[in-house]
């Protein structure tokens with residue numbers, strides 16, 4: 001398959017020079033944004049379904065889009081339960097092509113991750129694995145705060161612990177994500193090129209970017225469970 005998606009362009013030529021100070025500010029400040037009723041109901045519903053499935057080790061697919069990666073992860077990890085979360089009803093409702101029987105160990109829910117992550121931490125729900133696959137890059141210099149590692153919720157993501165994996169087609173996003181995760185966890189955090197054929201892609205965006213010949217990048221970090229609960 002060939003595709004012609006445009007690579008990310010930015011007025012940043014390297015990691016944003018405000019990143020360290022911004023991450024520190026967010027770590028030192030309580031994030032008090034009110035939770036939405038929709039996110040709360042989605043969280044409670046997903047926890048009930050997870051418990052009905054035996055409270056298996058959890059995998060979170062954050063920003064799952066249409067949920068193809070949620071289903072693929074569920075098939076790959078039958079002894080886990082996978083929750084895919086996205087704010088877009090339109091994406092979640094789109095038909096996903098799947099050959100054969102769908103796995104039963106997954107759920108997709110519509111919620112704002114900014115709320116869902118805080119609810120997880122509040123209820124001490126710690127995922128074993130946590131995927132952030134191709135988050136919106138927000139590539140303009142002044143959009144740093146909209147990238148997950150520049151967002152006030154980032155300390156919550158790190159405090160949830162587990163194995164976190166973030167992938168992007170913008171190297172600077174992943175370099176920043178690794179630096180911010182390292183800053184908060186105290187671990188040396190590296191990132192690598194993610195070299196795959198589009199036929200081996202985990203998500204639709206990964207497939208599109210790989211088929212367009214973009215460089216792909218990934219950061220993986222293994223964190224201990226929350227010792228920074230806020």
Ligand SMILES: C[S@@+](CC[C@H](N)C(=O)[O-])C[C@H]1O[C@@H](n2cnc3c(N)ncnc32)[C@H](O)[C@@H]1O
Nearest residue numbers: 063064065086087088112113133134203204205
């Ligand atoms: C670029 S798409 C990637 C989708 C999918 N992971 C993939 O690789 O095909 C980013 C997704 O993140 C979702 N998203 C962005 N901000 C979100 C938020 N605050 N809460 C939930 N989902 C969010 C968007 O709706 C969108 O589906």
